[in-house]
Amino acid sequence: MAIFRRKNQQKSSAAFEEAETPRSRDSESPAGPDGPVHCEENKKFDNNEEGVFKRLRHGLTKTRSSFTGRIDSLFAGKKEITESLMDELEEILFTSDIGVATTQRLLDAVREKMTRKALKNPQKLKEMLRDHILSLLNQDSVEHTPSNAEDPLVIMVAGVNGVGKTTSIGKIANRFRREGKTVMLVAADTFRAAAVEQLTIWGERVGATVVKQGTGADPSAVAFDAMTAAISRKIDVVLVDTAGRLHTQTNLMEELQKVNRVIGRKLPGAPHEVWLVLDATTGQNAISQAEAFQKALGLTGIILTKLDGTAKGGIVIGISSEFQIPIRFIGIGEQADDLRPFDPGEFVRAIFDG
Numbered sequence: 001m002a003i004f005r006r007k008n009q010q011k012s013s014a015a016f017e018e019a020e021t022p023r024s025r026d027s028e029s030p031a032g033p034d035g036p037v038h039c040e041e042n043k044k045f046d047n048n049e050e051g052v053f054k055r056l057r058h059g060l061t062k063t064r065s066s067f068t069g070r071i072d073s074l075f076a077g078k079k080e081i082t083e084s085l086m087d088e089l090e091e092i093l094f095t096s097d098i099g100v101a102t103t104q105r106l107l108d109a110v111r112e113k114m115t116r117k118a119l120k121n122p123q124k125l126k127e128m129l130r131d132h133i134l135s136l137l138n139q140d141s142v143e144h145t146p147s148n149a150e151d152p153l154v155i156m157v158a159g160v161n162g163v164g165k166t167t168s169i170g171k172i173a174n175r176f177r178r179e180g181k182t183v184m185l186v187a188a189d190t191f192r193a194a195a196v197e198q199l200t201i202w203g204e205r206v207g208a209t210v211v212k213q214g215t216g217a218d219p220s221a222v223a224f225d226a227m228t229a230a231i232s233r234k235i236d237v238v239l240v241d242t243a244g245r246l247h248t249q250t251n252l253m254e255e256l257q258k259v260n261r262v263i264g265r266k267l268p269g270a271p272h273e274v275w276l277v278l279d280a281t282t283g284q285n286a287i288s289q290a291e292a293f294q295k296a297l298g299l300t301g302i303i304l305t306k307l308d309g310t311a312k313g314g315i316v317i318g319i320s321s322e323f324q325i326p327i328r329f330i331g332i333g334e335q336a337d338d339l340r341p342f343d344p345g346e347f348v349r350a351i352f353d354g
């Protein structure tokens with residue numbers, strides 16, 4: 001059962017978006033408590049397959065011009081793959097935040113093909129890079145669901161400060177609501193009053209119940225109460241928002257582990273999914289964050305936000321190849337429709353095809 005990814009990778013984007021985007025709703029105003037939000041900003045793109053893809057391309061403009069744009073200029077007019085061309089390619093890959101290890105992996109694959117004389121000119125090299133990058137992105141992604149269909153699917157969301165956790169939760173809640181699911185948002189970020197307020201506004205916009213306590217309350221206690229309520233009310237999906245914390249703050253990482261344990265005590269097997277939100281603009285630090293959160297919580301997915309704000313979208317490739325953790329969603333803007341299920345083929349097409 002594909003919950004987070006496209007239900008069928010072959011299915012056209014048009015069919016997918018159509019099912020998810022109510023056409024009749026006045027998109028300027030937030031939807032009432034009974035319905036999800038549709039977004040006006042993105043109406044400049046049609047909701048057909050081409051329009052949906054254009055929106056992704058638009059969100060990845062900076063990465064495309066910096067990454068493939070530079071590769072194209074480098075290869076222009078060149079007939080041979082020389083050492084200096086390889087050096088410049090390394091520089092482009094590296095400065096696109098693909099990461100040292102993945103850059104090396106890609107260059108090794110190129111050199112190996114060159115020694116076998118299977119790669120002759122720069123145009124073929126570009127095609128090979130494209131294919132290789134696609135294979136790095138094509139990870140198996142198992143989705144975890146409750147063993148008892150009556151139980152809620154519990155998704156816990158974590159990450160450092162300001163990466164886009166709460167906004168992503170709001171957007172994901174919106175997606176689930178569009179599918180007709182009942183959703184509960186859990187304000188386990190009790191650190192700032194504004195955080196609870198922000199989640200409450202999302203709850204009202206998309207029509208999701210919000211469970212909260214006062215500022216300074218124990219996040220585990222909020223999670224425990226929420227789980228009790230979600231089970232008794234037979235809620236379909238529970239999304240747990242947590243406070244931003246530096247991955248280097250041991251006590252705060254332990255607090256997160258406690259929230260995780262308490263949820264599991266209330267519902268064995270939960271949280272079924274633990275997602276780390278990473279801000280694509282933070283570059284290589286995202287790799288250290290992923291390592292620390294993976295160690296503390298055992299991640300089942302990654303959400304990469306703010307790809308629209310960076311030329312270094314190569315981080316998607318680095319994260320995918322260095323961790324065996326599927327990228328569930330990518331964020332390409334601040335609008336509700338700008339959080340998209342990650343589709344490797346579509347991503348490669350959006351950054352490679354002119």
Ligand SMILES: Nc1nc2c(ncn2[C@@H]2O[C@H](COP(=O)(O)OP(=O)(O)OP(=O)(O)O)[C@@H](O)[C@H]2O)c(=O)[nH]1
Pocket residue numbers: 159160161162163164165166167168189195242243244245305306307308309330331332333334338
């Ligand atoms: N451009 C852009 N902005 C985004 C994206 N995702 C989130 N944001 C913005 O990032 C800012 C921070 O988002 P929040 O959701 O409050 O981040 P958070 O991780 O919950 O923050 P804390 O709870 O303070 O740790 C907001 O202004 C969001 O609109 C994205 O994909 N693109």
Ligand SMILES: [Mg+2]
Pocket residue numbers: 165166167189195241242244
């Ligand atoms: Mg937040």
